[in-house]
Amino acid sequence: MNTAIPSGPPALTRGALRATATLRERIASGFYGTGDWLPTERALAEDLGVHRRVIRAAIDELVREGMISQKPHCRPVVGRPAETRMSTPDKEGPALPASNLIALIMWHGGGRLERAGTAQARIFWGVNDQLAEAGYHAVFLDLGRNPGAEEENALREAAHLNYAVNHGFGGVIFYPYAYRSNRTLVKWVSQHIPLITIDRVVSGVETNFVGVNNYQAMFEMTTQLLRQGHRRVAYITKNEPIHPVQDRLQGYIAAVRAAGAPQMVVSIPSTDNPEEPWRIVDAVFRLPEGERPTAAACFNDYTAVKLAEYLQRLGLSIPKDVALSGFDDIIQALPSGLGLTTVAQPYEEIGQRAAQLLLRRLDNPSIPAEFIEMPAQISLRESTPELTPGAD
Numbered sequence: 001m002n003t004a005i006p007s008g009p010p011a012l013t014r015g016a017l018r019a020t021a022t023l024r025e026r027i028a029s030g031f032y033g034t035g036d037w038l039p040t041e042r043a044l045a046e047d048l049g050v051h052r053r054v055i056r057a058a059i060d061e062l063v064r065e066g067m068i069s070q071k072p073h074c075r076p077v078v079g080r081p082a083e084t085r086m087s088t089p090d091k092e093g094p095a096l097p098a099s100n101l102i103a104l105i106m107w108h109g110g111g112r113l114e115r116a117g118t119a120q121a122r123i124f125w126g127v128n129d130q131l132a133e134a135g136y137h138a139v140f141l142d143l144g145r146n147p148g149a150e151e152e153n154a155l156r157e158a159a160h161l162n163y164a165v166n167h168g169f170g171g172v173i174f175y176p177y178a179y180r181s182n183r184t185l186v187k188w189v190s191q192h193i194p195l196i197t198i199d200r201v202v203s204g205v206e207t208n209f210v211g212v213n214n215y216q217a218m219f220e221m222t223t224q225l226l227r228q229g230h231r232r233v234a235y236i237t238k239n240e241p242i243h244p245v246q247d248r249l250q251g252y253i254a255a256v257r258a259a260g261a262p263q264m265v266v267s268i269p270s271t272d273n274p275e276e277p278w279r280i281v282d283a284v285f286r287l288p289e290g291e292r293p294t295a296a297a298c299f300n301d302y303t304a305v306k307l308a309e310y311l312q313r314l315g316l317s318i319p320k321d322v323a324l325s326g327f328d329d330i331i332q333a334l335p336s337g338l339g340l341t342t343v344a345q346p347y348e349e350i351g352q353r354a355a356q357l358l359l360r361r362l363d364n365p366s367i368p369a370e371f372i373e374m375p376a377q378i379s380l381r382e383s384t385p386e387l388t389p390g391a392d
Contacts (some may be wrong), residue, residue, distance in 0.1 A: 019058040025140035038076045103164040107143045108174030125331045126351025154181035210354040210372045217376040218251030229387030234264040234293035250376040266372035301326035323384040339381030
């Protein structure tokens with residue numbers, strides 16, 4: 001008589017492993033508190049940009065680990081992370097030393113058009129991969145879905161930075177939005193534990209930094225549009241005093257100057273109020289056909305989406321009347337389904353480099369601060385075809 005050998009848990013796909021890691025960190029950080037219901041499968045799938053079956057696999061794994069419990073036909077309930085996170089099937093393991101915990105402080109983002117996982121999730125994957133290999137544990141201290149007003153952002157970021165220091169975290173990787181605030185606090189934190197900022201610097205504070213070379217990336221994107229035959233390339237941007245925004249603007253200006261093309265910088269309101277009109281956009285794109293831009297380079301993908309909707313109301317189509325590009329590669333297609341040409345930031349690599357830099361500072365805190373800018377790649381899609389001869 002043959003006896004079947006019990007099999008272990010099914011192997012998780014890469015997507016399920018990442019979803020499990022994200023949910024595990026949210027539970028460990030307190031984002032989902034003990035006794036809370038987890039969001040629905042549908043909500044989690046949309047949030048993480050994955051299929052619902054990936055979420056089911058992640059939930060099954062967390063149930064096996066004891067981090068959550070689930071009754072039939074009910075949503076999962078968060079257990080007690082402090083009791084289950086370090087446990088083994090046979091006995092409780094030792095608590096993980098706080099100095100082995102690295103805080104990743106950022107907004108988790110997400111939107112209906114982001115199909116490949118949010119930028120923040122991809123940064124986390126890169127951070128977690130590197131830290132795990134070195135014996136450290138990344139904890140995602142989530143600031144919320146999307147940034148709000150400056151004062152609100154500053155309060156949340158300050159609370160999370162203080163939490164990391166007061167609870168003995170070994171270091172912090174920080175994606176700041178309240179760039180006018182918390183300078184003294186950021187400086188103080190960096191003097192106590194290794195601190196790496198990503199995407200943007202905090203003005204007036206010398207910290208380690210990892211991001212993309214925004215100047216070069218926008219120079220190359222603008223040059224690409226010029227090579228396609230466009231002579232009137234507008235640049236659509238907010239006027240924000242942070243270095244990614246300013247570097248992208250300077251990259252655009254350098255490219256049109258090098259080509260002898262006119263500068264057409266179009267500023268849009270800094271707020272995201274959908275009721276606030278884009279007066280300059282309206283004026284520029286209502287110019288006669290021989291004077292208005294035939295291409296528009298936007299400082300991020302969401303601005304490109306909004307511009308496409310605005311131009312449609314003016315009776316202009318993408319790409320027949322106006323070629324369109326974005327920046328970030330978090331949105332691969334416009335709501336119409338047309339592929340959006342954009343600059344692809346290497347998010348996972350940014351996370352990996354940030355973690356590597358933090359590990360170096362843990363080994364030797366006296367090394368000078370490093371400023372690392374990584375190259376980005378242009379993702380060409382249907383929104384920027386070659387200009388038809390004679391159309392400009």
